[in-house]
């Protein structure tokens with residue numbers, strides 16, 4: 422099997438930071454430090470950021486934790502993203518939402534993320550969303566420079582179609598494609614995205630593995646009712662909770678998916694770690710697939 426160009430490796434589950442700060446739990450530095458420490462103790466060492474999270478504030482929250490605990494940096498991997506220009510108070514110059522993967526923007530965004538995160542390197546930089554105006558030759562030059570400077574240790578993309586991925590991968594090696602994958606978002610199983618990762622020996626990262634929390638909501642639609650009904654006997658069979666079953670369903674795929682967890686609760690990270698041990702039967706996998714689609718397999 423092919424292998425990634427980059428030696429950087431991630432923990433089998435990745436902690437998403439999107440909901441830890443202003444866009445969610447609004448953790449204090451002390452609360453965030455306790456959460457990060459708990460994750461590290463569980464062996465979950467990879468943290469997924471983006472410049473825009475918390476309207477450009479969550480990297481700073483995390484940086485404060487690293488400033489207080491500089492010895493943690495070498496024990497973790499930091500992923501961050503660039504390329505979305507978000508309209509918010511912190512960026513008054515952004516007239517409308519747009520994408521920018523120009524070399525100038527990539528370089529400026531990385532320098533800013535390094536400062537906010539209080540670190541001198543990023544383990545994996547991702548282009549957050551495909552920029553229709555991206556120029557692979559220019560991106561290659563910017564990425565090469567950042568790699569040579571030691572500011573980034575690997576490079577990848579997020580939300581790229583297979584064609585967009587191939588087009589960029591020809592100019593600059595990509596380490597991953599971070600995409601939405603869950604029982605509620607199954608496109609990557611069918612459109613070749615996961616197959617492409619396997620072909621290149623790359624591990625995809627799955628964002629919103631719990632459907633952004635929709636699978637646990639009180640007010641649920643027919644699809645989620647079907648999923649919960651199909652899951653009920655499996656929770657008994659595998660002696661697990663619904664969140665663990667949902668992760669086991671992703672982990673069963675041979676693409677070696679790396680789920681990016683969105684929880685802000687340490688006990689749920691702990692529970693997710695236990696899900697790594699569940700070996701889901703093939704038929705149970707399809708049972709959940711059918712519940713999600715509402716159709717029998719062809």
Ligand SMILES: NC(=O)c1ccc[n+]([C@@H]2O[C@H](COP(=O)([O-])OP(=O)(O)OC[C@H]3O[C@@H](n4cnc5c(N)ncnc54)[C@H](OP(=O)(O)O)[C@@H]3O)[C@@H](O)[C@H]2O)c1
Pocket residue numbers: 436437438439440469470549579580599600627628629630631632633634635637664681682683684685686689
């Ligand atoms: N590349 C991209 O374009 C992109 C887009 C979106 C997200 N992401 C990344 O992916 C990460 C995860 O996304 P996500 O937050 O949507 O993931 P998610 O894990 O699908 O959803 C997280 C939400 O579900 C809730 N939840 C999780 N387990 C639960 C349980 N057992 N019972 C009840 N509620 C539960 C969490 O609440 P609690 O905090 O209370 O547990 C949280 O509100 C983000 O942090 C970010 O790093 C990337």
